[in-house]
Amino acid sequence: MAYGAPSPPPIAPRRIRLEASSFCQLRCPSCPTTTGAIQPAIGSGFLKFEDFRQLVDRNPEIERIEISNYGEIFLNPQLVDILEYAHRKHIAVTIENSVNLNNAREDMLEALVRYEVQIMRCSIDGASAETYRIYRVRGDFDAVISNIRAINAFKRQYGSELPRLVWQFIVFGHNEHELPVARAMAAELGMGFNAKMNWDPKLSPIRDENFVRAQLGDAPISRAEYEQKNGHKYLSSLCHQLWDDPQINWDGKMLGCCRNFWGDFGGNAFTDGLAAGVNHEKMQYARQMLTGQRGPRNDIPCSTCEMYQDMQKRARFIDR
Structure with a gap:
């Protein structure tokens, strides 16, 4: 491993991820938003329209923005203005990290x-x-089903065929029996499943593995099975x-990826500029860590992540 590797070339992404809201009105038991685990790095807030407008105007190369992450986008009071401006600037907006769609x-x-x-993923873990x-x-x-019918x-x-709607169903022991009904409801609503x-x-583990396997086909039924x-x-x-x-927080802080809630990478896309944020020294070092060119560093959020720790253990790093 080369600990003295030269600095990598800067990146200029045409796609970014930008949290529209880190608030959520639900209290899903294992969600880090519910437990408060996201608070130290992400905090509570909404993406402001003026910050969005300036970011877009200063970076005309941006073509696509994902606006969901740890919170519920529909709680952002300026959401309509954000969507309208993105459309005016010919920027494709996606909502693939999912919404709960309870209050909109x-x-x-x-809008x-x-x-x-382009697409919106709805978290609906049950058919009743x-x-x-x-x-x-x-x-x-x-309320969720009513809102889907309103969108349709x-x-x-x-x-219009947009947005494409996807019904996302996390499989638990308590809801596995409703997989066929949920799939049929999704089809009736014109949604992917x-x-x-x-x-x-440990949270509501699958009860009937044979039934779930029959429902999912060749897909693994647990993350441990996927890893194996x-x-x-x-x-x-x-x-x-x-x-x-790259993931950007609602306040402009650089988070790197949508999974990170342990710490930021030092730069701020709103105050420092997008180019400076995505190419901050900590971001550059993190990319070298992930490709195996440098070792872990305590001030880099990736060092805390089990994904990177598993890469180290297996000596199998990102291939760019």
């Missing part, structure tokens, strides 16, 4: 369609109100975000 003003639902949001609220504490299943009505009104593995094996099959951690591909679409 009608104008926000219309998703009117301003051509009783099952859904076991994990989505404080959630209202009927706006899609018909505008003659994605069954997702639970990251916390593929030789690396599930979602380790997120590390590529430090190059391809």
